[in-house]
Amino acid sequence: MFGKLAEQLLARNLAPLVVTGMLEVVFPSGKSQRFGAGTSPTASIRFSDTRAIWAILRDPDLNFGEMFMQGRLVVEQGSIYDVLELLLRHAKNVPVSATVRTLDAWRMRLKPLLQHNLRRKARANVAHHYDLDDQLYDLFLDGERQYSCAYFEQGDEPLEVAQLAKMRHLAAKLLVEPGQQVLDIGCGWGGLSRYLAEVADAGQVTGITLSVEQLEVARQRATLSDKAAQLDYRLEDYRDTQGPFDRIVSVGMFEHVGTAFHDAFFQQCRSLLREDGVMLLHFIGNSDVPDFNNPWIERYIFPGGHIPSMSEFMPALERSGLVVTDVEVLRLHYALTLRHWRERFMAKRAQAMELYDERFCRMWEFYLSMSETAFRYQDIAVFQVQMARKQEAVPLTRDYISARKAALAERERQRSPHR
Incomplete structure (x- = not known):
């Protein structure tokens, strides 16, 4: 149940991001889904476990890179640059979720502490x-x-x-x-x-x-x-x-x-x-x-x-x-x-x-x-x-x-x- 929900939420978030090109996502269940116009450039990624998807949904700015480092987000076609290009090319036109807005506000408050460079x-x-x-x-x-x-x-x-x-x-x-x-x-x-x-x-x-x-x-x-x-x-x-x-x-x-x-x-x-x-x-x-x-x-x-x-x-x-x-x-x-x-x-x-x-x-x-x-x-x-x-x-x-x-x-x- 939670795996299916994670896949649905991720698909809902990816759909407005990938406008040009094509990104294929293979979920832990084995199901795959394609996003974008189907044109070049193309890339394909696979998630090894459902928790990796939830981690990205919870905090994409931090956890997308972490899942890639841990080998739980695997690039099967293209490179991680190709994947990021597909996701970020039109990202400025997509409203962020309420979860991300809350995280962003919290990080703005933390900024002075993180940059207190004595x-x-x-x-x-x-x-x-x-x-x-x-x-x-x-x-x-x-x-x-x-x-x-x-x-x-x-x-x-x-x-x-x-x-x-x-x-x-x-x-x-x-x-x-x-x-x-x-x-x-x-x-x-x-x-x-x-x-x-x-x-x-x-x-x-x-x-x-x-x-x-x-x-x-x-x-x-x-x-x-x-x-x-x-x-x-x-x-x-x-x-x-x-x-x-x-x-x-x-x-x-x-x-x-x-x-x-x-x-x-x-x-x-x-x-x-x-x-x-x-x-x-x-x-x-x-x-x-x-x-x-x-x-x-x-x-x-x-x-x-x-x-x-x-x-x-x-x-x-x-x-x-x-x-x-x-x-x-x-x-x-x-x-x-x-x-x-x-x-x-x-x-x-x-x-x-x-x-x-x-x-x-x-x-x-x-x-x-x-x-x-x-x-x-x-x-x-x-x-x-x-x-x-x-x-x-x-x-x-x-x-x-x-x-x-x-x-x-x-x-x-x-x-x-x-x-």
């Missing part, structure tokens, strides 16, 4: 994701380990080309001049900071991170650079950094700050920035109204993370006294980036199995797949916000960006391989 918690959150086995990231990232949105000037170029274009784009907007002191907040494995020293000719680049693993790699790679003396990497919280700096850049770190600490972040950045300095903030943002972090992502991938809306971070930026000098929204660039990462990971999935296990591989595949569909269908984008202490710190028009990118590209061509 120093110790912030470091633990970073370690959860970035201090995994070092070999994992080599399976799907580019050679510089740029673990952030690439910049696709054509749309079909290789990942390495797009990631180099991203660094060039950032450096041009940062207006780095020879000899200047630059701070890279959340420097990762140091790819961007090395570019700023080697190609943009910054005088001194300080990179700070909360990841022990990233710090070790950044320092190792710095020793191979012809600008090693100008590169300094530290295990340091942004709240403890001492300035001043001519330029500040932060890529993919602001999502880990937490809304309660936006004021502290921008005020600290202003205090670290020289009077004629420029800062560039590159991060994942929500183009819709404020929301909570996806609960599956919160539990398994980025604890304490948040994708802020403009209305959440702009007031704190304004209160800091910094002046917004440019805002750019990169819409589908991260979807393209994630597609590269997902395809690379799946091509080397066997190697990931040697590092971890089947459950971890399913988790990572779901993470990359869900993230890609979010950037394609759920109003998630990348914001690049340029700011300064004084309006005149930045040229009057944006023409300088193209001019500086051309100059940087020429320097890239002139440099001989050094790594």
Whole structure:
């Protein structure tokens, strides 16, 4: 009785979601049902037990990924990305159930607690994701380990080309001049900071991170650079950094700050920035109204993370006294980036199995797949916000960006391989 009811309720929820393409669902009873127009793309899933269906009905945002990780939701045709694409392509047009509305309201209330990223918690959150086995990231990232949105000037170029274009784009907007002191907040494995020293000719680049693993790699790679003396990497919280700096850049770190600490972040950045300095903030943002972090992502991938809306971070930026000098929204660039990462990971999935296990591989595949569909269908984008202490710190028009990118590209061509 309960099995039949679960199947009926799931079918009722799936029918309005799958509009284009076709999704076949095989229930534990052996019965199957097709949803959609019957056209391409197509995918097929099977539930191993009725409780898995009830779990998804009760909390789809959390339990859909969990059932896939546990092998209780099995993809029999296509991939989990294909399944998510069929479910999310038209999801914004479908009203959520009363159960989901209640869960959403509860999660909005919990948001301040989950994002209360004091120093110790912030470091633990970073370690959860970035201090995994070092070999994992080599399976799907580019050679510089740029673990952030690439910049696709054509749309079909290789990942390495797009990631180099991203660094060039950032450096041009940062207006780095020879000899200047630059701070890279959340420097990762140091790819961007090395570019700023080697190609943009910054005088001194300080990179700070909360990841022990990233710090070790950044320092190792710095020793191979012809600008090693100008590169300094530290295990340091942004709240403890001492300035001043001519330029500040932060890529993919602001999502880990937490809304309660936006004021502290921008005020600290202003205090670290020289009077004629420029800062560039590159991060994942929500183009819709404020929301909570996806609960599956919160539990398994980025604890304490948040994708802020403009209305959440702009007031704190304004209160800091910094002046917004440019805002750019990169819409589908991260979807393209994630597609590269997902395809690379799946091509080397066997190697990931040697590092971890089947459950971890399913988790990572779901993470990359869900993230890609979010950037394609759920109003998630990348914001690049340029700011300064004084309006005149930045040229009057944006023409300088193209001019500086051309100059940087020429320097890239002139440099001989050094790594």
